[in-house]
Amino acid sequence: MPDTMVTQNKTRESSLVVDDRENGLFRVNRKAFLDEEILHMEREKIFNRCWLFLGHASELPNPNDFVTRNVGGKELIFNRDRKGEFHAFLNTCPHRGAMVERQESGNSIAFKCFYHGWAFNNNGNYATRHQKGTYPENFNHDGCANLIPVKLEQYRDFFFVNYDDGANSLDSYLADAKIIFDLIDQHGPDGMEVVGGAQKYSIRSNWKLLMENSYDGYHALDTHETYFKYLTEAIGGPAEMPKVTNVMNLKNGHASIEGDAPWGRPVAKWIPAWGENAKSEVEEIKREVVSRVGAERANRICQLGRNTGIFPNLVINDIMAITIRTFYPVEPGVMNVTAWALGVKGEKRDFRKRRLDNFLEFLGPGGFATPDDVEALESAYRGYAAYKLAPWNDISRGMSRGQGEPFKADDEEQMRCFWREWDRRMGGE
């Protein structure tokens, strides 16, 4: 397990992270959010070294399908060639750099640069005819005129890229986080698909705060008071956060919190607001899941929700709906966020609508909850301007629990998993 060198029971102190195991204190210096130099190091040591989420197989259902997107600060094409093989290429012409595909998505057997007309098959091979004598006879013998491929691997239907040729496999990188993908993959008999496009927005704050926030069980009732008021009306009873929760250290900086939350789940937990007709449908969906995976696992899939952070910048929240969310720092105080909804392949229109409604009620830039998270992240960022006078964020909650006493979702162990990995990578190996 070369990626898991976190010393589990030893106090460690760097200039930015204090991990004091003896006294149960964990602190992060606010400079980590503000400093241009630190962002530069993060690009080199984290975003250029870690596996980054690229896309989901369902986005490219047919041969020759493509999408373009920015991943880890680089413009990419994610596509399938004529044979249906998946590829990832840098979306930059090897000739002089312009983007060879400028549409967000489409179906194309070739990519052609608009600048000088260089063309490429969708397997990346240079496919331009020139008059004899224009270039040397053996031009492109070294592949210099082909689209530049990016290291691409998949786990189930999730595709990741890595800009480090020497990186370990995605499989070893994801480590125990694979169980999260396994659970999601079993929501439906035919797997999952990305539903109806992406929400693309921005937050005027540091990217690491969104990772913390995405599995922060502690903030829910304060930050999201108005969502819980809504939920109380929608479910016709008190909306309380779960008493019994599970915190999973998934290794390599990945972590997840799990619990039985008060909202309805499209798979497959009914609430009164959905009506009696939906009740029997939800029960039918649950029966199908039970028949496929057994009662115990079905309960985990249907009843329990999970907020998961995959280091460094992928969030998979399987809560009142499933969102895949990734984000990248434009500058220390600005991040671009892209979020997708994942749904069960082949689910009925009514259910798809309910799933999307559930998503929008909480999640996204027009939801009843995400905008308040954004306000908190932006507010914190403004506060960090005083970091020399108020230098430390406290992330100690629950750290001093006795040996053997499990962490709770409203502790902050999941964030400590992130920060220990961040500190390890930033500190040099």
Add this chain to the structure above:
Amino acid sequence: MANQNQAANAAVEQPMSRSAYEDFFFEEAAMLDEWRLEEWLALFTEESVYEVPRAGAPDTADSAEDLFYIADNYFRLGHRVKRMLDKAAHAEWPRSIQSHLISNVRITGSDEKGVHVTCRFITKRAKNDVTDTYAGHHNYILRTIDGKLKILSKRTFLASDSLRDQGKVTIIL
């Protein structure tokens, strides 16, 4: 027969003058600018919808198939208003300052649901020393019920390809 006649009578809503719809939109804009949101909610009926599809989505976008920003039925819209007026809606507290401009009003048709009217908009929202601009068009379906013009459907289409500039849609556009 009586029912059929009624249905026939309800079949097509007769459009009013364009300026009557303009006046209605100007009044709606004033309610939003002035945070008179309960009054604004009273413009809707229990069958109404208020939707904001993703930036750049076509007019045909369907909230049962596409991921929107907002897809409110009357129940959720009622809560949206309640929430906006609640100090615990942190994104809108302290309250943002807004200016809704409406232009290019056109009657585009009428059917059994009501009169279809479209207009362009520019909405400015200022908070935390940042002013964001939202621009696009609204598609309305309007009908006179008990002598009052009501919004059966308001769908807001942003003329942009993302929310990278604004980050959020925490106000009524």
